[in-house]
Amino acid sequence: MxxxxxxxxxxxxxxxxxxxxxxxxxxxxxxxxxxxxxxxxxxxxxxxxxxxxxxxxxxxxxxxxxxxxxxxxxxxxxxxxxxxxxxxxxxxxxxxxxxxxxxxxxxxxxxxxxxxxxxxxxxxxxxxxxxxxxxxxxxxxxxxxxxxxxxxxxxxxxxxxxxxxxxxxxxxxxxxxxxxxxxxxxxxxxxxxxxxxxxxxxxxxxxxxxxxxxxxxxxxxxxxxxxxxxxxxxxxxxxxxxxxxxxxxxxxxxxxxxxxxxxxxxxxxxxxxxxxxxxxxxxxxxxxxxxxxxxxxxxxxxxxxxxxxxxxxxxxxxxxxxxxxxxxxxxxxxxxxxxxxxxxxxxxxxxxxxxxxxxxxxxxxxxxxxxxxxxxxxxxIYGTRAVAPYKDGKVCFTRKKDGSVYAIYLLDQNEKVPAVITFKGLTPAKGARLQLLGTTVKLMWKTTAAGVEIKIPETIQQKGFQHAVAIRISSVEKMLI
Structure with a gap:
């Protein structure tokens, strides 16, 4: 300077x-x-x-x-x-x-x-x-x-x-x-x-x-x-x-x-x-x-x-x-x-x-x-683009060209996957399938005053996932690009 x-x-x-x-x-x-x-x-x-x-x-x-x-x-x-x-x-x-x-x-x-x-x-x-x-x-x-x-x-x-x-x-x-x-x-x-x-x-x-x-x-x-x-x-x-x-x-x-x-x-x-x-x-x-x-x-x-x-x-x-x-x-x-x-x-x-x-x-x-x-x-990660709101708290979002969206929850060191993952800014479409990558279980979700709440079964919580977990949402109601 x-x-x-x-x-x-x-x-x-x-x-x-x-x-x-x-x-x-x-x-x-x-x-x-x-x-x-x-x-x-x-x-x-x-x-x-x-x-x-x-x-x-x-x-x-x-x-x-x-x-x-x-x-x-x-x-x-x-x-x-x-x-x-x-x-x-x-x-x-x-x-x-x-x-x-x-x-x-x-x-x-x-x-x-x-x-x-x-x-x-x-x-x-x-x-x-x-x-x-x-x-x-x-x-x-x-x-x-x-x-x-x-x-x-x-x-x-x-x-x-x-x-x-x-x-x-x-x-x-x-x-x-x-x-x-x-x-x-x-x-x-x-x-x-x-x-x-x-x-x-x-x-x-x-x-x-x-x-x-x-x-x-x-x-x-x-x-x-x-x-x-x-x-x-x-x-x-x-x-x-x-x-x-x-x-x-x-x-x-x-x-x-x-x-x-x-x-x-x-x-x-x-x-x-x-x-x-x-x-x-x-x-x-x-x-x-x-x-x-x-x-x-x-x-x-x-x-x-x-x-x-x-x-x-x-x-x-x-x-x-x-x-x-x-x-x-x-x-x-x-x-x-x-x-x-x-x-x-x-x-x-x-x-x-x-x-x-x-x-x-x-x-x-x-x-x-x-x-x-x-x-x-x-x-x-691969082949994705940004989608608003990009990030909400510990959840980051990416989107595929086919309209599917991923909600990626950032795990702290030694943190287990929580029983409920919550975020605002995106809402799954009616009939959308939600699945945590690395598993075959269909996840249940609902909307509340706090936002979208996704329930994570205990069997998944016990799997020992590290670093971050990604939830694939097959479609969402609206998407700001």
């Missing part, structure tokens, strides 16, 4: 431009029919996996950010006090020693499938510029000849991951960082980096910026042509955007005058879709025609949103691997999933592999627990 007002005080932008930043631009609907269809399918998938992984896992530090001299509190370096360029040299050398000898993407894919995840977003390149795919644009990659893992037959990690997940029927998406802190056409070594942004004047050195644009275009084209069917291009680093699209938030990320970091998303998107028809493009936080859905990070909106959206959130506390990460409980994750889906969103859950290529055992046990619940209750 203080950076934003400092820029205003220096007169670096007009009043009209500044005022425009205070309003969030509206969502821009897609016009490509193939993309519209893919977005509708994506909204049916509901639950996905994102994986942050790179050489930084060897140190158990946050991905990329420790090399960004932007905020000392966020980018702590180890050991403390090490000079920046000494640290950068050690950090970049991690690419050579990265050797995930237990890399087994089939194991990850099976765990994700068993958890009920329908799509994957894998980090092909984070902001530090290290490529987890066999790019021809740089040697700063996992397949570089001097890399410890380069002789492994599975060295082209992104390709192996995408293929393994597709084999399990999971849709593949590529995370790609628009900024690249390694390439000399973004962080030019003639100048020191000042913050996360390009470190030279793009107007003064337009040829260098054009080199960066071409570098970015070429890498994305490699991913679109050499890595099989991809459904999503998930672009991070939203400060790389045209000047006219700068927002109050993105301006706060710059310690100097904002620059026109336009990489020509129109050209990139047209190229990508020429190779991958129907590709969903997510230019994160850059509200416009190339942000097919929005991605609130580590948070769940209070109310349903009027456009396609996805909460991306960590399964533990960190996006990348740390040795002692603490994982959210299965109950917490399922409650998040139900809350998100009831509000019309998707849930993209992150896990970070370790330096040897393995996940924490807690990641596997957590996914197993999620899968056990989804095996019984998945029909209340």
């Amino acid at each position: 203080k950076k934003f007002w400092m820029l205003l005080g220096c007169g670096l932008m007009g009043i009209g431009f500044a005022n425009a930043q205070n309003e969030e631009p509206p969502y821009v609907p897609e016009t490509d029919k193939a993309v519209i269809q893919k977005l509708d399918e994506w909204q049916d998938w509901k639950f996905g996996l994102i994986m942050h992984w790179g050489p930084y896992a060897q140190w158990g530090v946050v991905e990329s950010w420790s090399i960004c001299p932007e905020d000392e509190g966020w980018t702590q370096r180890k050991p403390a006090g090490i000079p920046y360029y000494d640290y950068l040299k050690k950090y970049e050398a991690l690419g050579k020693s990265f050797n995930p000898v237990h890399f087994n993407p089939e194991k990850w894919a099976k765990a994700a499938k068993d958890a009920g995840m329908k799509y994957l977003v894998f980090t092909t390149k984070h902001h530090d510029g290290f490529c987890m795919f066999d790019t021809k644009q740089t040697d700063y990659k996992v397949t570089a000849p001097d890399g410890a893992f380069s002789k492994n037959p599975r060295a082209n990690i992104a390709k192996e991951v995408f293929e393994a997940f597709r084999q399990e029927g999971i849709h593949a998406g590529a995370y790609f960082s628009k900024p690249d802190w390694h390439t000399d056409s973004y962080w030019w070594n003639y100048f020191p980096p000042r913050d996360r942004n390009v470190n030279y004047d793009v107007k003064k050195y337009p040829e260098r910026w054009n080199q960066f644009k071409q570098y970015t275009y070429n890498q994305i084209e490699e991913l679109m042509t050499g890595y099989g069917k991809l459904d999503i291009l998930w672009l991070d680093g939203g400060w790389v955007r045209p000047l006219k699209q700068q927002s109050k938030e993105s301006l706060s990320w710059s310690q100097t005058a904002p620059q026109d970091q336009d990489i020509d998303m129109g050209k990139i998107t047209a190229m990508a879709r020429s190779h991958q028809p129907g590709l969903i493009v997510v230019d994160r936080s850059v509200h416009g025609p190339y942000e097919n859905y929005r991605t609130p990070e580590q948070q769940i909106p209070e109310k349903p949103l009027s456009y396609p959206w996805e909460t991306c959130m960590t399964m533990g506390n960190s996006w990348s691997y740390v040795p002692d990460d603490k994982y959210k409980s299965v109950t917490t994750i399922i409650h998040n999933l139900v809350d998100i889906v009831a509000k019309g969103g998707n849930y993209l859950l992150n896990v970070g592999p370790g330096p040897d290529g393995e996940l924490h055992e807690a990641a596997y046990t957590t996914m197993k627990g999620i899968g056990e619940w989804m095996h019984i209750n998945g029909e209340a």
Whole structure:
């Protein structure tokens, strides 16, 4: 915030431009029919996996950010006090020693499938510029000849991951960082980096910026042509955007005058879709025609949103691997999933592999627990849309396209299914059949001053259901969509 007002005080932008930043631009609907269809399918998938992984896992530090001299509190370096360029040299050398000898993407894919995840977003390149795919644009990659893992037959990690997940029927998406802190056409070594942004004047050195644009275009084209069917291009680093699209938030990320970091998303998107028809493009936080859905990070909106959206959130506390990460409980994750889906969103859950290529055992046990619940209750999640009132107390609602509705009761840790479940806002139609998923018993219900009361037989209460229970209502009297 203080950076934003400092820029205003220096007169670096007009009043009209500044005022425009205070309003969030509206969502821009897609016009490509193939993309519209893919977005509708994506909204049916509901639950996905994102994986942050790179050489930084060897140190158990946050991905990329420790090399960004932007905020000392966020980018702590180890050991403390090490000079920046000494640290950068050690950090970049991690690419050579990265050797995930237990890399087994089939194991990850099976765990994700068993958890009920329908799509994957894998980090092909984070902001530090290290490529987890066999790019021809740089040697700063996992397949570089001097890399410890380069002789492994599975060295082209992104390709192996995408293929393994597709084999399990999971849709593949590529995370790609628009900024690249390694390439000399973004962080030019003639100048020191000042913050996360390009470190030279793009107007003064337009040829260098054009080199960066071409570098970015070429890498994305490699991913679109050499890595099989991809459904999503998930672009991070939203400060790389045209000047006219700068927002109050993105301006706060710059310690100097904002620059026109336009990489020509129109050209990139047209190229990508020429190779991958129907590709969903997510230019994160850059509200416009190339942000097919929005991605609130580590948070769940209070109310349903009027456009396609996805909460991306960590399964533990960190996006990348740390040795002692603490994982959210299965109950917490399922409650998040139900809350998100009831509000019309998707849930993209992150896990970070370790330096040897393995996940924490807690990641596997957590996914197993999620899968056990989804095996019984998945029909209340997949292929659903939001329906008002969305939530009433501990009951969330979802709807199928056939008009059936699910009332999902959120159980507290160790709570038994109550004898009566009550909610307001929806009323079953006359003759509707109510059934708790995982059972075959027809449930009795009535309307009272308190709302709809559904009686749960004692035999069901004693079954030991955990996390949440879903009641299918075959039809309702009226439904606000």
